[in-house]
Amino acid sequence: xxxxxxxxxxxxxxxxxxxxxxxxxxxxxxxxxxxxxxxxxxxxxxxxxxxxxxxxxxxxxxxxxxxxxxxxxxxxxxxxxxxxxxxxxxxxxxxxxxxxxxxxxxxxxxxxxxxxxxxxxxxxxxxxxxxxxxxxxxxxxxxxxxxxxxxxxxxxxxxxxxxxxxxxxxxxxxxxxxxxxxxxxxxxxxxxxxxxxxxxxxxxxxxxxxxxxxxxxxxxxxxxxxxxxxxxxxxxxxxxxxxxxxxxxxxxxxxxxxxxxxxxxxxxxxxxxxxxxxxxxxxxxxxxxxxxxxxxxxxxxxxxxxx
Amino acid sequence: xxxxxxxxxxxxxxxxxxxxxxxxxxxxxxxxxxxxxxxxxxxxxxxxxxxxxxxxxxxxxxxxxxxxxxxxxxxxxxxxxxxxxxxxxxxxxxxxxxxxxxxxxxxxxxxxxxxxxxxxxxxxxxxxxxxxxxxxxxxxxxxxxxxxxxxxxxxxxxxxxxxxxxxxxxxxxxxxxxxxxxxxxxxxxxxxxxxxxxxxxxxxxxxxxxxxxxxxxxxxxxxxxxxxxxxxxxxxxxxxxxxxxxxxxxxxxxxxxxxxxxxxxxxxxxxxxxxxxxxxxxxxxxxxxxxxxxxxxxxxxxxxxxxxxxxxxx
Ligand SMILES: Cc1cc2nc3c(=O)[nH]c(=O)nc-3n(C[C@H](O)[C@H](O)[C@H](O)COP(=O)(O)OP(=O)(O)OC[C@H]3O[C@@H](n4cnc5c(N)ncnc54)[C@H](O)[C@@H]3O)c2cc1C
Ligand SMILES: Cc1cc2nc3c(=O)[nH]c(=O)nc-3n(C[C@H](O)[C@H](O)[C@H](O)COP(=O)(O)O)c2cc1C
Ligand code: FES
Numbered sequence: 001x002x003x004x005x006x007x008x009x010x011x012x013x014x015x016x017x018x019x020x021x022x023x024x025x026x027x028x029x030x031x032x033x034x035x036x037x038x039x040x041x042x043x044x045x046x047x048x049x050x051x052x053x054x055x056x057x058x059x060x061x062x063x064x065x066x067x068x069x070x071x072x073x074x075x076x077x078x079x080x081x082x083x084x085x086x087x088x089x090x091x092x093x094x095x096x097x098x099x100x101x102x103x104x105x106x107x108x109x110x111x112x113x114x115x116x117x118x119x120x121x122x123x124x125x126x127x128x129x130x131x132x133x134x135x136x137x138x139x140x141x142x143x144x145x146x147x148x149x150x151x152x153x154x155x156x157x158x159x160x161x162x163x164x165x166x167x168x169x170x171x172x173x174x175x176x177x178x179x180x181x182x183x184x185x186x187x188x189x190x191x192x193x194x195x196x197x198x199x200x201x202x203x204x205x206x207x208x209x210x211x212x213x214x215x216x217x218x219x220x221x222x223x224x225x226x227x228x229x230x231x232x233x234x235x236x237x238x239x240x241x242x243x244x245x246x247x248x249x250x251x252x253x254x255x256x257x258x259x260x261x262x263x264x265x266x267x268x269x270x271x272x273x274x275x276x277x278x279x280x281x282x283x284x285x286x287x288x289x290x291x292x293x294x295x296x297x298x299x300x301x302x303x304x305x306x307x
Numbered sequence: 308x309x310x311x312x313x314x315x316x317x318x319x320x321x322x323x324x325x326x327x328x329x330x331x332x333x334x335x336x337x338x339x340x341x342x343x344x345x346x347x348x349x350x351x352x353x354x355x356x357x358x359x360x361x362x363x364x365x366x367x368x369x370x371x372x373x374x375x376x377x378x379x380x381x382x383x384x385x386x387x388x389x390x391x392x393x394x395x396x397x398x399x400x401x402x403x404x405x406x407x408x409x410x411x412x413x414x415x416x417x418x419x420x421x422x423x424x425x426x427x428x429x430x431x432x433x434x435x436x437x438x439x440x441x442x443x444x445x446x447x448x449x450x451x452x453x454x455x456x457x458x459x460x461x462x463x464x465x466x467x468x469x470x471x472x473x474x475x476x477x478x479x480x481x482x483x484x485x486x487x488x489x490x491x492x493x494x495x496x497x498x499x500x501x502x503x504x505x506x507x508x509x510x511x512x513x514x515x516x517x518x519x520x521x522x523x524x525x526x527x528x529x530x531x532x533x534x535x536x537x538x539x540x541x542x543x544x545x546x547x548x549x550x551x552x553x554x555x556x557x558x559x560x561x562x563x564x565x566x567x568x569x570x571x572x573x574x575x576x577x578x579x580x581x582x583x584x585x586x587x588x589x590x591x592x593x594x595x596x597x598x599x600x601x602x603x604x605x606x607x608x609x610x611x612x613x614x615x616x617x618x619x620x621x
Contacts, residue, residue: 031338033590071588076371076536076564080587122339122590260366260373261587265331265351267377268366284359284380289335305363 032057036121039095041113046177047102048148049111050087056094058123062086064156065128065231065254065293068098069262071120072106082106083259083288085231086124087151088158088184099151099180125262126292129156129229129252133163139227142214142251143169143190144207144240146232147178152254153231154181157188167191168226170214172207172236176200207232208239215247227251228296234304241301251296257287264289272300308604309611310597312346312578314556315479315504317428319346319401319579321600322612323569323593326560326583327352327405327430327483328377332391333398339590343399344597346579349507350387350395352405352432355413357383362527367516372537372562373584374514376528379407379432384417388424396425403481407432411471418476429478433458433465434485434510459485459510462497473502481558484508486538486545495549495557507558507581508549509542535584536562543575550576550617564592566599576617 036053044050058068069081088097102111113119129152131141141160143153150171157167167190173179174197185192194202195210203210211228218224228251230240237253244251260266264286272282273294282300285291310321324347330336333348342348360380367374381387387404395402404426408414414431421429434457458464465482472480482498484491486509495506511532516525524530542561550557559577563569564585572580585592600612609615 033339078368079371079535079584080368080373120589258364258366258368260375261329263331263587263590264335265329266366266375266587267351267360267380268364268375270360270363270365270380 030061031125032121032123034058034121034123036119038113038115038117038119040115041111043111044099045180046175048099048178048180049102050097050099050180051110051113052095052097053119053121054095055121055123056091058121059089059094059096060091062089062096062124063128064131064159065152066124066126067152067262067292068096068121068123069125069259070098070110072110078106080260081122081262082110083125083256083262085148085152085155085254087155087181089155099148101148122262126288127290128152129254129293131156131160131163131165131229135227135252137163137165139225140166140168140223142211142226142228143167144172144211144228144230144232144236145169146172146207146236147174148180149230149232149236149254150181151231153229154184154188156229157185157190161188161190168214169193170207170210171195172197172205172210172232174198206236206239208236208243211240212243215243215249219247225249230254230296237299238301238304241296241299244296252293253296253299254293255287255291255299259288262288272303274298274300308601309613310600310604312556312613314347314428314481314558314579317347317401317403317479317504321346321597322573322577322579323597323600324349324403324558324579324581325586325593326581327432329583329586332387332395334391334394336586336590340594344594345400346597347401347403347428348395348398349403349430349581350391350405351381352379352407353381353384353387353417354379354407355384355417357381357386364525364527365531367525367531369514369516369533370537372533372535373587374516374526374531374533375511376526376531378528384420388420392424392426401428402426403428403430403479405430405432405483411468414468414472415475418472418478422476422478427479428481428504430481430483430507431469431472432483432510433468434483434487457485457487459483459494460488462493465494466497466501469498469501469503479504481505481507483510484549485510486541486561487513491545492548492552495553499553499555503555505556505558505578506549506553507560509538509545509561512538512541534562536564538562539568539571543571546572546577547575547619563596564588566596566603569596569600570603570615573612573616574619576619578613578616 231254257269260268270284361378539562546559556578559572560581
């Protein structure tokens with residue numbers, strides 16, 4: 001999904017590339033490498049941290065659904081950058097925030113970093129959610145988030161709120177201890193429903209069950225035609241897609257893949273997407289550059305495996 | 308101070324090139340660094356027809372390296388000529404187009420079209436370990452099982468391919484060699500004897516990784532090519548052994564992440580270096596390496612980078 005502020009037609013893309021290559025880099029850049037000072041890095045839930053980073057150029061143009069690639073150590077262990085969705089961006093303060101879960105070597109090291117230390121960032125990367133009026137006005141917008149998939153959706157909800165869109169957030173976590181962003185969501189003035197796998201709070205089940213219940217209950221009223229934005233574990237997204245076939249709604253999903261570069265050159269982060277135009281079948285597209293947000297109906301859900 | 312080096316007829320303003328498959332078609336990096344400062348840009352390998360590449364997962368991080376089995380995904384030569392080449396020509400640095408094919412006839416056809424389109428130099432990817440040539444019909448198929456046979460593992464195949472190309476084209480021919488051989492210097496000599504203008508080595512080392520929870524390979528292709536700092540000592544040894552026995556320039560690569568690494572290759576005999584995996588970690592790394600080379604020359608009182616090539620004291 002190209003976001004609204006950028007060219008979307010292929011031709012236009014080519015021209016901007018030509019300009020970018022031949023005229024001035026700085027003036028039309030949409031991607032930056034910045035040394036970030038850590039403003040704060042604090043635990044907000046079980047194994048989950050929020051880090052605030054001072055990166056004025058990235059903060060100035062970040063859109064919901066876009067991500068950054070962080071070089072966590074100066075050393076070669078781990079070697080590669082780690083991708084994280086942008087959870088909040090404050091262009092006035094020159095700052096972005098990220099929510100991350102400690103799951104392995106890189107995130108563990110990241111969780112030990114203190115304010116004042118520096119990290120190198122690349123971003124903003126990828127195409128964010130399309131929340132232009134033609135996509136979301138006149139609909140109920142349902143944001144379905146699983147685990148930290150909630151992070152880009154909170155950023156999206158904040159942007160959408162200023163457009164006066166109706167928003168329902170369906171948020172699923174394994175257990176109550178993992179819930180984050182409640183304050184942010186409350187501030188946004190959207191309807192919020194929470195599901196936990198273990199029933200420790202809210203509905204006992206998955207975010208997709210909340211969606212199924214909602215769709216079933218509203219089959220015959222004004223809300224029967226919602227527009228969905230989803231981010232989270234693959235199983236959740238697949239379930240959302242299944243429901244979209246049953247209830248005929250449209251939407252966008254934000255995908256994750258292991259990334260080599262994040263810049264669109266290694267071709268390691270591919271997902272099969274339905275061909276456009278007259279061509280039938282699916283072809284590989286890059287999650288980092290052509291995504292990470294894709295049209296819900298264009299992903300090859302049948303052959304995509306949990307990664 | 309002179310940093311320029313010659314790769315055959317191709318004059319590079321400095322010896323730092325970016326390696327095939329790690330820099331796309333350069334446009335992806337346009338916002339991040341001044342592309343015209345690079346010695347040369349080697350494109351992702353292109354093939355005559357577009358290729359879908361291998362199944363996912365294709366990339367796995369390992370200790371100080373990455374394993375990849377991309378399988379030469381690309382849009383094919385015609386698309387490259389129409390969409391990518393015009394942009395590359397604007398960059399103000401040397402462009403080396405990496406190509407691969409199943410047989411000599413296709414290599415020749417591609418070289419001809421590229422020469423007509425104004426390209427100066429091509430790198431022959433003889434060494435991608437991810438295309439498999441079945442023994443009977445010599446046609447590549449991505450996937451598993453079949454015996455792997457790549458040009459760069461066979462002296463005669465390398466010789467006859469480059470000989471055939473040399474007859475048909477004036478392009479600067481750079482043969483990119485595979486490290487997955489018993490004696491790389493023998494392959495290198497075959498390429499030189501057949502008329503290659505330069506050599507580029509190494510491509511990735513065949514390797515694999517296992518997911519112990521599910522008892523399956525981590526790459527869908529089972530095996531892949533290892534790159535990054537993990538391979539540097541291995542690559543350096545091969546560049547050293549090759550540069551000793553050929554008189555054409557060698558572009559050395561494998562695990563270079565800073566100027567000191569680059570200098571090791573140059574002192575061991577490389578005329579230029581290729582930066583691969585390091586581009587993923589730090590897109591500006593090549594420019595930092597160029598700066599580091601200048602600093603070294605100054606500190607050591609050399610006027611010309613070519614003065615330190617192959618100065619290894621044994
Ligand atoms: C576009 C994008 C946005 C993301 N946004 C967020 C975010 O906002 N917050 C957050 O906490 N995480 C996010 N992730 C996932 C995050 O990148 C990984 O959790 C992180 O890279 C793990 O690094 P590590 O060194 O701690 O783990 P490692 O030690 O590298 O790996 C630990 C385990 O996690 C698996 N793993 C590692 N990276 C990924 C990945 N990218 N996708 C799936 N499995 C992986 C590994 O296979 C391994 O089993 C995002 C990923 C992508 C691609
Ligand atoms: C993701 C990836 C893709 C690659 N694709 C190509 C390719 O298309 N053609 C080629 O000749 N080499 C390819 N290579 C090999 C590199 O050009 C280089 O020879 C190798 O990675 C060793 O250098 P490094 O350790 O600096 O990365 C690829 C390497 C990586 C990591
Ligand atoms: S991560 Fe390298 S192309 Fe997407």
